Amino acid sequence: MPEPDPTSLRGLRLGFVGPISADSFADNLGEAARSLGATVVLLGSATPRTRMGPPQLISLASRSRSLVAAWQKRLVDRAEGLDIILAVEPTLAPDAVAALRSHGAAVALWFPDAVSNIGRQFAFAAPYSLVCFKEPRFVDRANALLDLPIRLLHEGCNPAWHHAPESEPSHQDVIVVAGNLYPWRVALLERLVKADVPIRLYGSPPSSWIKGPIRAIHTNEYIARGRKAEIFRSAAAVLNNLHPAEIDGVNNRLFEASACGALVITEDRRLLPSLFKVGSEVLCFADFDELVDRCRWALAHPEEGRRIGAAAAARAHSDHTLQHRLTDLVGWLGVR
Numbered sequence: 001m002p003e004p005d006p007t008s009l010r011g012l013r014l015g016f017v018g019p020i021s022a023d024s025f026a027d028n029l030g031e032a033a034r035s036l037g038a039t040v041v042l043l044g045s046a047t048p049r050t051r052m053g054p055p056q057l058i059s060l061a062s063r064s065r066s067l068v069a070a071w072q073k074r075l076v077d078r079a080e081g082l083d084i085i086l087a088v089e090p091t092l093a094p095d096a097v098a099a100l101r102s103h104g105a106a107v108a109l110w111f112p113d114a115v116s117n118i119g120r121q122f123a124f125a126a127p128y129s130l131v132c133f134k135e136p137r138f139v140d141r142a143n144a145l146l147d148l149p150i151r152l153l154h155e156g157c158n159p160a161w162h163h164a165p166e167s168e169p170s171h172q173d174v175i176v177v178a179g180n181l182y183p184w185r186v187a188l189l190e191r192l193v194k195a196d197v198p199i200r201l202y203g204s205p206p207s208s209w210i211k212g213p214i215r216a217i218h219t220n221e222y223i224a225r226g227r228k229a230e231i232f233r234s235a236a237a238v239l240n241n242l243h244p245a246e247i248d249g250v251n252n253r254l255f256e257a258s259a260c261g262a263l264v265i266t267e268d269r270r271l272l273p274s275l276f277k278v279g280s281e282v283l284c285f286a287d288f289d290e291l292v293d294r295c296r297w298a299l300a301h302p303e304e305g306r307r308i309g310a311a312a313a314a315r316a317h318s319d320h321t322l323q324h325r326l327t328d329l330v331g332w333l334g335v336r
Contacts, residue, residue: 004323010037015079018088019045023224025088025112028158032322046091072096097126106333116245135249155252156322157259161225164261169234171302175295176235178202184244197295232262237298240266255320258312263305265294281312
């Protein structure tokens with residue numbers, strides 16, 4: 001796949017709507033857009049957030065429509081003068097999207113989560129210029145039934161931060177898992193621990209309902225950017241189990257971990273062979289026994305695992321960067 005033109009977005013002003021933190025999706029998209037020459041404005045979340053933490057705050061905001069409306073009005077005011085506004089969360093109200101478009105901007109939604117988390121389905125009520133999902137079966141169904149501008153768009157890596165460290169980190173005989181701990185993932189990890197697979201967990205501290213071995217093996221460390229790359233590359237493998245509502249699609253961890261040079265062990269999905277070479281760029285599993293076999297192979301063959309990780313990084317950087325995805329998205333919008 002050809003490299004995106006590093007000047008392809010020059011002269012465009014892009015605004016991103018979504019939570020801003022180190023290595024968040026909006027943070028990475030902003031960095032990628034800048035690398036293509038765009039002027040970037042990070043508008044923040046469409047939902048008020050405070051130190052109360054996202055779960056509590058989102059619950060509060062969903063019960064206070066006047067609070068959300070006032071918050072989104074301020075967001076609309078800050079967005080005046082932008083050419084493209086890209087939301088990466090589905091909580092912009094239809095009136096807010098209409099107001100953003102009244103400024104003359106193209107307004108798109110790129111939903112990066114499992115479709116079960118789409119919430120109040122504003123994606124289908126708001127006058128978006130374009131709506132992108134990563135679940136192919138969902139996109140096919142939507143296009144068969146709805147007269148809306150809906151497209152399939154995979155997530156991707158940010159080469160500025162998601163790359164193998166300059167100096168090779170010391171090898172760690174562990175299988176790394178990073179991200180949120182929801183019940184499906186916890187149940188799988190508990191089973192792996194019982195099978196004597198050495199697991200190390202990274203991310204926000206576990207919720208109070210999580211007990212036993214999962215809490216004991218959690219580092220309580222949120223990893224991002226260079227630190228994430230170091231951890232992923234040093235591990236025997238990065239386990240990428242998918243949310244149960246991911247049917248045929250894949251998640252962002254696949255692209256990020258691969259780009260960092262990790263040996264990724266990911267759940268088998270229909271589209272996976274069109275993205276990476278299974279066996280030589282990533283390993284996959286379809287059931288628990290296969291998962292255990294892949295983990296044990298990775299632990300026993302670190303040098304081969306690193307070679308597979310290096311091949312995966314080359315593939316991710318050549319075909320699956322956020323620069324590639326943004327170039328496609330802006331082209332679909334027809335904004336120049």
